[in-house]
Amino acid sequence: MAPIPITEVSLVALAILLIYSLVLDPLLFSPLSKIPGPKSYALTKWRLAFEDWKGTRTRTIDQLHQRYGPVVRTGPSEVSFNSLGGLRAIYGPGSPYDRTDFYRMFDVYGRQNLFTFHSAAAHSRRKRLVSHAYSKTVVVRGPVAALVESKVAKYMNLLAAEPDGVSDVFKTLHYYSLDSITAFLYSRHGSTSAVEGSEAHRALIGDILDPARRRLSWFAVHWPGLTKWLYTRTGRLESMVKPLLPMRKPATYTGIRKFALEAYRRFESDMKKGLVDNSQTESILKRLSSAQGTGNDQEGLDDLDIASECADHLLAGIDTTSDTLMFLVWALSRPQNQRFQDRLRDEVRSIPETSLRTTEVPSVEASGRCAYLGAVIKETLRLYSPLPAYEPRSVAVHSAIDGFAIPANTTVGSSPFSLHRNPDVFKDPLVWDPERWLSTEKEDPERLAEMNRWFWAFSSGGRMCIGLHLAMAEMTTLAAAIYRKYRTSLVPDFEDVAPGITSRFEVFSDDRFSKLATKLLQGFSVKISFVTIIKLTRSI
Numbered sequence: 001m002a003p004i005p006i007t008e009v010s011l012v013a014l015a016i017l018l019i020y021s022l023v024l025d026p027l028l029f030s031p032l033s034k035i036p037g038p039k040s041y042a043l044t045k046w047r048l049a050f051e052d053w054k055g056t057r058t059r060t061i062d063q064l065h066q067r068y069g070p071v072v073r074t075g076p077s078e079v080s081f082n083s084l085g086g087l088r089a090i091y092g093p094g095s096p097y098d099r100t101d102f103y104r105m106f107d108v109y110g111r112q113n114l115f116t117f118h119s120a121a122a123h124s125r126r127k128r129l130v131s132h133a134y135s136k137t138v139v140v141r142g143p144v145a146a147l148v149e150s151k152v153a154k155y156m157n158l159l160a161a162e163p164d165g166v167s168d169v170f171k172t173l174h175y176y177s178l179d180s181i182t183a184f185l186y187s188r189h190g191s192t193s194a195v196e197g198s199e200a201h202r203a204l205i206g207d208i209l210d211p212a213r214r215r216l217s218w219f220a221v222h223w224p225g226l227t228k229w230l231y232t233r234t235g236r237l238e239s240m241v242k243p244l245l246p247m248r249k250p251a252t253y254t255g256i257r258k259f260a261l262e263a264y265r266r267f268e269s270d271m272k273k274g275l276v277d278n279s280q281t282e283s284i285l286k287r288l289s290s291a292q293g294t295g296n297d298q299e300g301l302d303d304l305d306i307a308s309e310c311a312d313h314l315l316a317g318i319d320t321t322s323d324t325l326m327f328l329v330w331a332l333s334r335p336q337n338q339r340f341q342d343r344l345r346d347e348v349r350s351i352p353e354t355s356l357r358t359t360e361v362p363s364v365e366a367s368g369r370c371a372y373l374g375a376v377i378k379e380t381l382r383l384y385s386p387l388p389a390y391e392p393r394s395v396a397v398h399s400a401i402d403g404f405a406i407p408a409n410t411t412v413g414s415s416p417f418s419l420h421r422n423p424d425v426f427k428d429p430l431v432w433d434p435e436r437w438l439s440t441e442k443e444d445p446e447r448l449a450e451m452n453r454w455f456w457a458f459s460s461g462g463r464m465c466i467g468l469h470l471a472m473a474e475m476t477t478l479a480a481a482i483y484r485k486y487r488t489s490l491v492p493d494f495e496d497v498a499p500g501i502t503s504r505f506e507v508f509s510d511d512r513f514s515k516l517a518t519k520l521l522q523g524f525s526v527k528i529s530f531v532t533i534i535k536l537t538r539s540i
């Protein structure tokens, strides 16, 4: 028999190796092959990437959970959990799982920050520097509460001046959250005044609206090397690759990031001139800067690290609170929800006069004590979470979750979207019903406790949202002020239209209005009629 040529042996070996690693291993031999899910997803990461491209990832994973159960394999090395066991193991206290490289697209000025650190040690060192400033005791009383109340007062002035009492709450609520977060982070070195009409500050919101941002996120996640290469070309090559750029150059959040850097530079210059003293409000910028060169500064925090940290909090604090407030006002304004609005108004009208800061603005503390308002906000965060998507985590060792073996470096995670729509936990999950959260009303205490365990809008564990109390202060105080004074309703032509928000690659709306939301999103506007029903005359 003639000897088989060496090249043929190599080709056969290569083919066997490829078939093994691309087909047999993922489908039969990997420990993940025991996890239910469609084979096309188990074979290639590009199957889920295609859903990302279409902007349907989160809904598709939700459908897979409905079909395959609480644990679904969504990629050769990716698993989604829709269970309390998954939440505890991945995000619970002391969990070894950490954020994946996915989050590196949120690095600012090339520097990592709280949101993007993978290492738990680096994360907790940084978090120690700012966590006190975000704690409930600091936010609910003192200068931060006064700051929020003053921003609410300005928003109420804006509403009073709106022609015909109609406000586009998509825009105006973004102005409110922008002004609140910039004042909190930068104090006088970077406070914006979008609510009061600054066109330059209002223009910063334009950054968020650019639809090309979703395309750029897709490239940054799925083709990071290529994306970096495309954006770093210069000269003739730069003009040649220009048509291929997912988003025009300079790309994403440029205005906001530039603004954030300028705020830092103003602060730095005032520091050098000795114009920043301890009598001024403790901004986050000032706290981080005081840690420079002290024992707390174990990583050598430099000026760009500080600027990056603040810019990230700025981005985290704009859409989240304004989108939630927008859905809240929209949901309460729908004709079928007027009874909820009436009950809310009764509650916020009963805030005692001693807890009012001005005739129109209740204190942050008193607003936070309103139980019905709390339920309205919670239900809004359940059905319309501003960050509804999968939160990917990984760990470099083998582990087990919900009885399934998970190889090292597998991406695992859960999403508020699916957790909050579990029909076994939330009755009629697609219906916005704030009273489901009131144990004395429709729910028994056992069911309420279970719903609370599944409520996950702010994530959980060491990486949960640090801005939770600030966000709650902004949302409760503004909503209390609005519903003490106004009755809100949808303007004609907007009755069949739900608002929409963007998050990463996707657009989210009310699932029952999906077609109509697309039409609306082209204009990004949500017009609400504010009718004064109660004249607030008492002067404080």
Ligand code: HEM
Pocket (backbone or CB within 6 Å): 114, 115, 116, 127, 181, 312, 313, 314, 316, 317, 318, 320, 321, 324, 381, 385, 386, 387, 390, 391, 392, 457, 458, 459, 462, 463, 464, 465, 466, 467, 468, 470, 471
């Ligand atoms: C309704 C309002 C808000 C919601 C629902 C929300 C939700 C979340 C969620 C789900 C995460 C974790 C995301 C992930 O791991 O993928 C997160 C993290 C974070 N949020 Fe918020 N957020 C809100 C408002 C704010 C505000 C006002 C700030 C102000 C600075 C903020 C700052 C942050 C930061 C810095 C992180 C990273 C925390 C860490 O890794 O230690 N958030 N937020």
